[in-house]
Amino acid sequence: MTNMEQIKYAQWQGEYGENNRKNGYWRVIWRGKPLRRVGGYYLNGLKQGIWNELNKNFWILAQIQESGQYFQGQKNGEWIYFFDDKKIGGGSYNQSGQKNGKWIELGDVFYNHSQVTYEGEYKNGKKIGLWDIWFKKHIVGKQNYMIGGGSYDQEDQNKIGKWIELSDGFQEFCQVTCSGEYKNGKRVGQWSIWYKYWETNNNEVIGGGFYDEEGSMKIGRWIELSDEFKCDLQITINGEYNNGKRVGIWQKINIQNNKIYSQINYDK
Template sequence: MISLRSKMPEYSNSILRNQIIKEQEVDKWDQNKGRLVKTKIQITITQENYIIYSSKEGVILRQELNQDNYINSEVLNNMEQIIHLKWHGEYGQNQRKLGKWVATWSGEALQNVGGYYKDGLKEALWKEPIKNYQSNAQVFESGGYFHNQKYGRWNFIQNNETIGGGSYNQQAQKNGKWTELQEGFSDDLQVTWKGEYKIGIKVGIWDILYENSKIGGGSFGDGQGIKQGNWVEIWKGFYYFSQVTENGEYKNGKKFGRWDIWYKDIENNTITKIGGGSYDEGGNKSANWVEILDGFCEDSQVIYHGEYQNGKKIGKWDIWYKKEYGDLENTRIKVVGLNQRMVFVKILKQFRMGNIKMEKKFGRWDIWYKDIESNKITKMQKYDIKRSKQQSMCLKSGDASYDELGQETKLGNWAKVSEGFNNDSQITKKGEYKIAQNFDIWMIREKKVKEIDYEK
C-alpha cells in the first residue's frame, strides 16, 4: 500500500512552471440554508503530477500524487471529501490501480468500504460513498462492477440499512423499479424518489417521499423522461425547517400556467400557501409573483412581491418579513427600479443597503444588523483605527466600495462578519486590506449569547 501523503512535497501559493490550473465548482454544506451550495476552488496539476486543491483564498485543502492519467482520474467535487476522504491501495507496473483499495475518513478506516481493481478498472463487488457523502450524509452504495461499469442490483445503505436502490442492465442503464435519493440527500433532507426506469429513462408515475411519507410527485410522459401534467415538487431549499413545495403543471417538459408555493409549519402542523405566480408558454415567469428568499425557513420567513416580463424582474419589488410571533409586515426595505438608488436586501436578521446602477453594485454599501431580543437595528460601520482601545470594537464592520464596473474594492482597516453570521453565531474578523488583498494579521472576534461585548 502506498502512503500518498509521504510523497507530497510542500508547495507555496506562488505560480509554478508547466502546471495546469483550473477553476472547479464543488458542493459545500451551508448550515443556515440546510443544504449543499456551490462554491469555487482551484485545482492545480503540477509538473511532478501532483493534484493540489486550493480554496479561493489560496489555502491548500488537499494535495496528492496522481499516478493515473489526469483526464481519466476522478476529481472530488465535495468540500468535506476533499479534506477528509482518502483512498489507499497499490499500483501495478503500468501505473494502473491494482488489487484491493480501501477508504479512510479523517484518518479512520471506513468499514468494509472499497473493492478491487484489475488493470485500473473496477471489478466485482464494491461499497463506496455516495456522490455527496459527508458528515451529515453518511450513505454508501453497494453493488457489482464489470469492466468499470455498474451491473445488476445496487443498494443505498445508511446506518447498515438499505434505504433504496435498483438494477442496472448489461449496458449499465438503470432499468425497472428504483428508489433513488434526492440530490443533496442528508440527515436534514431525507427525501427519496420512487418510480420506474426503462433502459435508462424515467417513465410513468414517480412519487416523492420525505421520511418515507409521500409529499409530492408526478408523471414522466412519452418515454422521453419529460415531465408532463400536474406535479407537486419540493423547493430547492427543502429541509426539516423549510418544508416548502411547489404545485403546478408541466407542458412539454416546461412549467406552464399557475404555480403555487406552499409551506408546512412544523410547530402547528399546518400547510399554508405563501406565494406563487404564472409561467408563459416558453416556461418563463410572467406577470405578478410572490417569491421566497433563498434560505427561507422557520426563522427566516422573507418573501418578495413584484412582476416578471419574459422571465426577467421588472419595476418595483417589495420585501416582506414575518416576525417570529406575528403577521407578515412590510419591512420598509424595497427594491425600486434599476438605474436609481435602492435599498436592498433583508437576509435572515441582517440588512445590506446600497446602490444599483445598470444591474451592478456601485458606491458605498453598508451592513445593518437587527438584534431579535432587543428589536434594535444597528448599522455595522467600518471600524475606525483611531478609536481608543477602551472603546468597543465590536461589529463596526461591513463597508464596501464598488467601482463603475460593479467590482468590489476593499482597502484599509476592516472588520468583516463571518460567512453564516446569525444571532447564534456572531463572529467577526478584523484586519487590513491592501490592494484588495488580505494583509498582515487578522483577529477573530466572537460575541457570546446574551453578552454585550465581543471576545477576541
C-alpha cells in the same frame, strides 16, 4: 467531485500495478481512519466484482454507502443504498450500465433532517411514468410519507401533467413545496408555493404566480422566496414580471409579521 467534505477528508488507499493502473484491493480513509467495509478490487485499472463505496453525497451528516457489482469498470445488476446501516434505496443496472426497472433514489441534499427519496421506474437510463417523492422525518415520529411527485413521458424524460416538487433547501424544519403543471417538460399556468409548519402540520400557500403557455416564462405578479428564507425568518420577495424579467419595485416582506424587510427598483 463537488462534495467538499469528500474532497477534504476522503482518501483512497491502495496499490498501482503496470502502466500506473490501480490494481488489487483499495479502501477508503475517512478523516484519518479506515472506513469499515468500504472498498473493492481493481483489475488493470477497472473496478471488478463486489464493491462497497461512498455515495456521491456522503458527508458527516449523511454517511450513505452503496453496494453492488462492477463488471469491467461498469456498474451492473442490483445496487443498494445504505444509511445508518439500513437499506434506504437502490435499483438495478442493465448490461449497458444504464438504470433500468424500479428504483428508489436519494435527494440531492439527503442528510439527517432531509431524508428525501424518489421512487419510480427507469427504462434504459430514462425516467418514465409516475415518480413519487417521499420524506422521512428524523425527529418528529420518524414516519415516512409521500410529499410530492408527478409523471414523465415515455420517450424524452419530460415532466408532464400535475407535479408537486420540493424547493431548494427542503428539510424537516423548512418544508417548502411547489405545485403546478408541466407541458412538454416546461412549467405552464399557475404555480403555487406551499409552506408546511412542522409544529402544527398545517400546509399553507405563501407564494406563487403564473408561467406563460409556451416556454416557462414568468409573467405578471409573483411572490417568491428570497435567498434569506428559512424557518425562523420567512422572507418573500414580491413584484411583477414582464417577458420573464423583473420590473418595477420588488419588496422583501417578512410574512411572519407582514412587514417590509427591504425593496429594490428593477427599472433603474
